[in-house]
Amino acid sequence: EKFIMKLKKIASLALAGIMAVSMLAGCKDGGNGNSGSSSENTNSASGYSAMLGEAVSDKVKDMDNVVFADNEKDQTALEDAVKNVGAADILSASKNTNLHDVGNKAVLADFKDAADLHREALLNSAKSFIFDGVTEVNKTRKVGDIFAIDGTMDMSKVMNQIADDYDKYFEKLQENATVISSGSPSTSTVYNFDYTISVSVVNVPATSDTTYVGSVNFIAVTVTRTVA
Missing domain, CATH: 1.20.5 (Single alpha-helices involved in coiled-coils or other helix-helix interfaces)
Known part of the structure; x- marks a missing residue:
């Protein structure tokens, strides 16, 4: 017991x-x-940039020298730049469900200056990134562009479209460049590159037509090349 x-x-x-x-x-x-x-x-610190990073091809994802990250300076620059867009253009863009380039020179010029861009376009006439080649390979170079689309469009689909449009160019980003001196004997210097791809988005409501409710998303994509 x-x-x-x-x-x-x-x-x-x-x-x-x-x-x-x-x-x-x-x-x-x-x-x-x-x-x-x-x-x-x-909100994620890498919202739309990370979204684009998920949308790109596996080849781009596997590139060790390419990262996707938000850029605070780009975001601020875009917010300021789109203030130059007229009410009529905002209304028109808010009804356009196709992703299109922003051609407003004042907007692009302001964004270029505030975001420290080398050029306010991603690609050159030969359809390659403008900083490709061996010119100024020892310097940081940054290029970018601004797009617009109806603000009601699914942003994941928009990122997919940007990825589809630019995958083949991202895949060809230069890994390095070799510069050969003109002296005798000549010497060669190899510069390896890293790239940061950033996406910023600003939504602007269309207010010029009081009978219409809509907005436009302005989307800035920048690519920054640095010497590794």
């Missing part, structure tokens, strides 16, 4: 221990739940 009482006491202590551990675990899970909820309600 004493033995049975001892077993009951041990079982009772064990049960109390299990309940205590369970309560602690419940408190811990509750804490994690709140933390997770907070995280979900916080």
Whole structure:
């Protein structure tokens, strides 16, 4: 009987221990739940840039010298630049479901200056990135362009379209360039490159027509080449 009482006491202590551990675990899970909820309600630091990074081809994803990351300077520059877009152009763009280049020279010039662009276009006439080649290979170079589309369009689909349009050019980004000196004897210097691709988005409501509710998304894509 004493033995049975001892077993009951041990079982009772064990049960109390299990309940205590369970309560602690419940408190811990509750804490994690709140933390997770907070995280979900916080905008990602790499929102649209990361979205484009997911949309590009596997070949681009596998390029060790290419990363996708948001650029705060680009975002601010775009916000300021689109203030130059007239109300009529905003209204027109808000009804255009096709991704198109922004041709407003004032907008592009402002964005170029504020975002520190080398050129306000991604590609040259030969359809390659403007900083390709061996000119000024020892310097950081940044190019970019601005697009516009109806603000109601699914941005994941917009990123897919940009990826489809530019994958073949991203895939051909130069890994390096060799510069041969003109001296005697000549020497050669190899410059390896890293690239950062950034996407910024600004939504502007169309307000010139009070009978119409719509907006336009202005999308800036920049590519920055740095010497590794």
